[in-house]
Amino acid sequence: MRMSFAKGVSALAISSILAVGCQTSDSSEEGSADNEANSSLEKSTEEKEQPSESNTQEEEEHGHDHEHDHSHAEDEEAQQIYEGYFEDSQVEDRSLSDWEGDWQSVYPYLQDGTLDEVFAYKAEQDEEMTEEEYKEYYEEGYETEVDRIVMEEEGTVTFFEDGEEYSGEYTYDGYEILTYEAGNRGVRYIFQLEEEADQAPEYIQFSDHSIYPTEADHYHLYWGDDREALLDEVTNWPTYYPSEMDGHEIAHEMMAH
Missing domain, CATH: 1.20.5 (Single alpha-helices involved in coiled-coils or other helix-helix interfaces)
Structure with missing residues (x-):
């Protein structure tokens, strides 16, 4: 059990x-x-x-x-x-700060032959003018006694001419759209002297192929005391590049355009 x-x-x-x-x-x-x-x-x-x-x-x-x-x-x-083809509606106002900096005239480089390669290059690209004809054309365009210009953002512009310098304070005075004989156009940005200053021109007018705010890499400058007369000037256009560039750098920059 x-x-x-x-x-x-x-x-x-x-x-x-x-x-x-x-x-x-x-x-x-x-x-x-x-x-x-x-x-x-x-x-x-x-x-x-x-x-x-x-x-x-x-x-x-x-x-x-x-x-x-x-x-x-x-x-x-x-x-x-x-190249100068744009609509009026694309154009905008600009301030002097777009040209701020230390600038040198290219005219001395034309005189010493540094820019000869530029004229030779242009003659190769366009058979309508020879190298010598291009040099004559730019001789008239670049000619100036003002070999250096310093632009300051607040409006001070200093000109260097024949070892002397003179300055003025400038304010924006609008822009003008110009039509050239070739059919293309350009814009002049105009600044007027605020107060009378020794030797400083009453007006300065910029042309740099731009039509709205942008930092310029070079420019053509017109100056004088007659606003309207300057707008008619199309044969002499002193041209300025940054002072830190040498002649060969400027020549290559010109050929790139």
Whole structure:
């Protein structure tokens, strides 16, 4: 009787252990299956969210093409303006700060022959004029006794001529749009002397091929006491480049235009 009870207890214990084991095994398999399902779902979601390499490449190429087209259009418009073709509505007022700096006349470089390569280059590009004819044309255009000019942002302009210097304070007096015989146009930006100053001209007029605010890299300058008469001057246009540039740098800059 005792043995039967013990056997019964043992059988019951073994049965319980097997049952627990089966449950644990089933639970582990279910957990493993759930993990695999979750992993598969996450992977599928990542694949959907992550753009394909081909799509990304296409988007980048499209962006580059758009930037290139936009830049090309801007370059064409800038070149048209530089050559004197623009609409009145494009012209904007400018301040003297656009010409701020220390500037030198290019006339001495014409006289010493440094700019001869520029005239030779122009004659190669345009057979209508010879190198000598170009030099004569620019001789008249560049001629000046003012070999240096310093422009300060607040309006002070200092002229250096024959070893002497004189200054004046200038304020903006508007702009004038001029039409030339060739059919292209230009803009004169005009500044007037605030108070009478020894030797300083009443008016200075800038022309630098730009028609809206921008820092000038060179310019043509007209000066005198008669505003309207200066607007008629189209044969003598003293030209100035930054004083830190040497003659050869200026020559190469001219040929680049």
